[in-house]
Amino acid sequence: MGNTQIEFRNVSFRYQEDMPWVLKDVSFTIYNNEWVAMIGHNGSGKSTIAKLMNGLLFPQEGEILVDGQPVTASTVWDIRRKVGMVFQNPDNQFVGTTVRDDVAFGMENHGMARDLMLERITESLEAVGMNGYERHEPHRLSGGQKQRVAIASVLAVSPQYIILDEATAMLDPKGRKEIMETIREVQSARDLSLITITHDLLEVTQADRVIVMNKGEIWMEGTPRELFAKKEQLIEIGLDTPFVSKLADELKDAGLPLTREPLNHQELLEELWTFHSTR
Ligand SMILES: Nc1ncnc2c1ncn2[C@@H]1O[C@H](COP(=O)(O)OP(=O)(O)OP(=O)(O)O)[C@@H](O)[C@H]1O
Numbered sequence: 001m002g003n004t005q006i007e008f009r010n011v012s013f014r015y016q017e018d019m020p021w022v023l024k025d026v027s028f029t030i031y032n033n034e035w036v037a038m039i040g041h042n043g044s045g046k047s048t049i050a051k052l053m054n055g056l057l058f059p060q061e062g063e064i065l066v067d068g069q070p071v072t073a074s075t076v077w078d079i080r081r082k083v084g085m086v087f088q089n090p091d092n093q094f095v096g097t098t099v100r101d102d103v104a105f106g107m108e109n110h111g112m113a114r115d116l117m118l119e120r121i122t123e124s125l126e127a128v129g130m131n132g133y134e135r136h137e138p139h140r141l142s143g144g145q146k147q148r149v150a151i152a153s154v155l156a157v158s159p160q161y162i163i164l165d166e167a168t169a170m171l172d173p174k175g176r177k178e179i180m181e182t183i184r185e186v187q188s189a190r191d192l193s194l195i196t197i198t199h200d201l202l203e204v205t206q207a208d209r210v211i212v213m214n215k216g217e218i219w220m221e222g223t224p225r226e227l228f229a230k231k232e233q234l235i236e237i238g239l240d241t242p243f244v245s246k247l248a249d250e251l252k253d254a255g256l257p258l259t260r261e262p263l264n265h266q267e268l269l270e271e272l273w274t275f276h277s278t279r
Helices: 046-053 076-082 099-109 114-127 143-156 173-190 201-206 224-228 231-236 243-253 265-277
Strands: 005-013 023-031 035-040 061-066 083-086 161-165 193-197 209-214 217-222
Touching (some): 005 046, 005 193, 023 217, 035 046, 035 201, 046 061, 046 083, 046 193, 076 083, 083 143, 099 114, 114 143, 114 173, 173 193, 173 201, 224 231
Parallel strands (some): 035 193, 035 209, 161 193
Antiparallel strands (some): 005 023, 209 217
16 A cells, blocks of 8 residues: 555644634544545534645644655645645636636646646546536536536646545535546546545445544544444434435334344345345
8 A cells, every 4th residue: 555645643723823723633544545535513624624635724733644745835736736625616716717727727837748738638527527618618617517627627637635525515416426426437547535525424325434523533433334323423413314324223113123234225125125035
């Protein structure tokens, strides 16, 4: 695995000296080629973590390493080439008057050669299904298309890590599903690590690993199945559980002996089928 990872070592952060700590002694690692979902109630520190990961903020205590390199004011441009970030509202991210200019902008910042830039624009728009839109105005696109272009702009710089900070929150369920499918395809084709900050529980069930934040501290780190097995504690810290998980509980209460914690409809159906065929 080498050094290809993002590592938070005992990170504490506050926005100003006279303000309370927003993050307290946070340590975790994001490994190569994995998808980590980060959840937590509003204000638990998730967006602050995202900003620390690509040097938009710096911690007062502890250390953040990207591929072994500390994130500091002097390494920040290297770090931002490796760690791409897509925010919730794409309108705030557009800088170009056309889709092509917009995708080019990040690359220009990194001083890429023109030929390589043209190649990357085509490649990254293709990866998100937006080829043919090069001359369109970003502001006139639909919400889903805007997010695709924002993702293409990040992909064009060829990062190793992509952070999506509630990047699908403004889309309808269909738009969300499509964007996540696109991202997954790109992730496996390019060996990327994905960090998604989300309130969408369906998205959380699909991640490899989940980090749960509570009041600036890591409350839990584990697989989605481990997480949703702690339903009562989750509700105590103000988080919800997926619909399938609730339905499974109701079925158990009604006397059905479900043996494992189903994470999606398919798994619940399998459980029901096993029960049915043993009767
Ligand atoms: N620029 C800022 N200046 C001062 N305080 C801030 C700033 N940005 C965030 N905070 C505070 O830091 C804390 C953590 O905020 P953060 O945005 O990281 O949480 P979050 O978990 O991403 O929340 P949400 O789910 O609402 O996006 C909150 O108490 C917030 O009010």
